[in-house]
Amino acid sequence: MLVDGGIVAIFSAATVVVHALGIVHAAHAVMKVRSSQGAIAWGISLVTFPWLAIPLYWILGRSKFHGYAEAMRIAFRQHDKVVREAYSEILEFQVALPEKLAALQPLAEAFTGIPFTSGNAAELLINGQQTYEAMLGAIAQAKNYILLQSYIVNDDKSGKEFKQALIAKAEQGIRIYFLYDEIGSNKLPRSYIKSLKRNGIQVSAFNTTKGRGNRFQLNFRNHRKILVVDGEIAFLGGLNIGDEYLGKNPHLSPWRDTHMMMQGPTVQCLQSSFMRDWYWATRTVLEVNWHIKPNLESNQTAFVLPTGPADRLAACNLFFVNAIDQSQTRLWIASPYFVPDESTLMTLKLAAIRGVDVRIILPNRPDHLFVYLCSFSYYTEMQAMGIKLYRYRDGFMHQKIMLIDRDMAAVGTVNLDNRSFFLNFEVMGFVADLRFVESVEKMLQDDLAASIAVDLSEYDRKPLWFKLIVRISRLLAPLL
Template identity: 85%
Template sequence: MLVDSGVLALLSAATVVVVHSLGILHAAHAVMNVRSSQGAIAWGISLITFPWLAIPLYWILGRTKFHGYAEALRSVYAQHHKLVRETYTEIAKFKVAPPKKLAGLQPLAEAFTGIPFTSGNAAQLLIDGQQTYEAMLRAIAQATDYILLQSYIVNDDQAGNDFKQALIAKAKQAVRIYFIYDEIGSNKLSRSYIKSLRKNGIQVSAFHTTKGRGNRFQLNFRNHRKILVVDGETAFVGGLNIGDEYLGKNPRLSPWRDTHMMLQGPTVQSLQNSFLRDWYWATRKVLDVNWQIKVNRQTNQTALVLPTGPADRLKACNLFFVNAINQAQTRLWIATPYFVPDDSTLTALKLAAMRGVDVRIILPNRPDHLFVYLCSFSYYTEMEAIAIKLYRYKNGFMHQKIMLIDQDMAGVGTVNLDNRSFFLNFEVMGFVADPHFVESVEKMLQSDLAASVAVDLFEYDRKPLWFKLAVRVSRLLTPLL
């Protein structure tokens, strides 16, 4: 039966009114909830002007708060409050003050995670894929009770197979194994890989970033953490995922430059706690693990593990980094593959340089993500007059995430200097306040600087108009992410 043209016109008009009304409602939501005024304005204008396109994009990209995670943890804490209290009490026995100049970071660490800087730790720097994978596989081979493994990206290639076979071998020895991957980061991971692990008794789960009320369309969230804990005694954290490219086998980005570290001491329990929280979110299961702290009194290093994410009550990652930058008095060296800082971080970097701090930022010269690579050029003009030194790493692709503050503290972990790490990703950093570890990081970064070229900040002014336009468009879009 043919529909009257007048009815069609009425339905079309009603649909337009409904969609534009929804656009206005979503714009109001953006104004109330988007993290920055620039982002709120960008979303508001888009949602009102182009609601047909902007509304679905807003469902996917618009929110910065991950729903349900904190509530789930409060529930499990209520059920296991005695164990939780005992665990935190045990770690707190090793509480120690960081260097005096960094004393302001201690209350922040406790406010964000409940866990302070601790003594009795041992941190070993692991440079690049070969050294890191060898150390991780060796630790896996020595496991006697359980293994906790978490990675943002897991590839079904030679490196991925090496880890798979190592895990299967331990599972056959009755070692309990729990493995989390991010389903968006590991979207190319084959079902056969996961099936093979499960067939051999290994418990595997995606993190489920779209799980829970309000998260269904939120593909913008990621669990970017890379953690390995063995028997509650040895742990690893850093920038390397699991795949051949981290061994330099991607011709376009080879050689691959990255950094990880191995930890012993109370920080192992901190990393273990981070893993268990993610495991409970993904599976709603509580694991039986070792909470007995094995102290390393020989090195007795002061260290902190800082897990952060979009479920935090406060913007912990951003606030901690800004405060850490503000503590620097003589030196602030940062290595990051992605440089898209928010206004507060950029202001802190500028102020550090203006008060005489030696601020050096090492970026890759080869892009693996064109958007963020272009965006980094937009900061050149803001740094021309304030003595921030930018370097482009020339010897392959640099993926490490490092912060070096004065002679006092070095950080190694998963946090990039960008909006995604600060506001959208579940991340984790290890900070070590020890002169020997700081010296090893300084030596490593000096080698990286020698393989880099200092950026002429006026280079941007000499770029063609089309390049500048692409850079400015990239910069304008950052508040939407």
């Protein structure tokens, strides 16, 4: 009996301690969690179910990535001369935006320190085959170095093709740096990495859990996809490295995606983004070419926006909201996920109210069920404001595109969701050029032709159990 009494006493004491910790964590959530919805949800959970909620809060509760900004400041101080020289050369290509887009220039400089520039060339790459051929072609032409970053890398036919292409260049004496996200690439076998390293390629995970306060924060991801060759040509967009991006996953085939090839000052901006991530992962600074080779024939105006949870401000969310707010006649968006925060949703509504043709293209089949279901919860609000929703039916659509009037188009890694806006390291390329805009317009018109216009009132006719699941998904929106 004494033993039983001792166990009860220990359990009672542990219960008191855990509930006290729950209250402490709840207070932390109220003070630190980004949204009031999230703060309330965490606060109630931590007080009511502390045994479950506390470990989940350690993993999912933060929206700020610790240590990254401090590491960058140290790197900049150590390499001040190189940074200043590279920055001053980029500024030589600074360009004034048209009056309609002028409000974006101070935001660009405030968030990145780098403005919209001239002397760029952007080429749209539609779907995996075209993208991989262009990327592998650029790798084959490399003369000095290759910087390759991907969220997901698979050890399948496509992954092996990229591996062999990199090894072949390494054998020619080309310096190669390969960066991947360890969470996104959790299925990548060690043998793949060892094979690259054995052939002289420098490989590193991004190290998401590195640094004080990040140890358990599995919610952060480096979602960027970047390739830079010799500091002269670069790629970014929605495609990772794997067969599924060529449409070889029978459940999600054909795969619809978009990438972009760039030349000019924006290459150095993408290179800078890679360099920062590489420094975080390895604490080493690479020797690269910072001399800009402008494409004066195309001479497009463009800007690269790298964002992430280490930003002082929510740069991704703020820039997107402001860009949407510049639309006057047309705003077309393609995204695989639609889980916008309140500010983005409000800006979309306001655009529709003032007469902008707001169209959002989403997949008709899910790859993440909760995210897919959550999008239904916005139907009633979108219908009331005149926002048009389309479901892409010809396979799975994974592209991240925004088209504003006839003035600007964007391609990159940012989804229209909380995760991209607040939790992921992302990168987006904005091009303010009529020729590029027209190419994106043509592409989206084809996508719309392969889509079905959604009757937003259909949600009202759904059964109660479906609406309940959708509302639960909406409550989880800050974490999706």
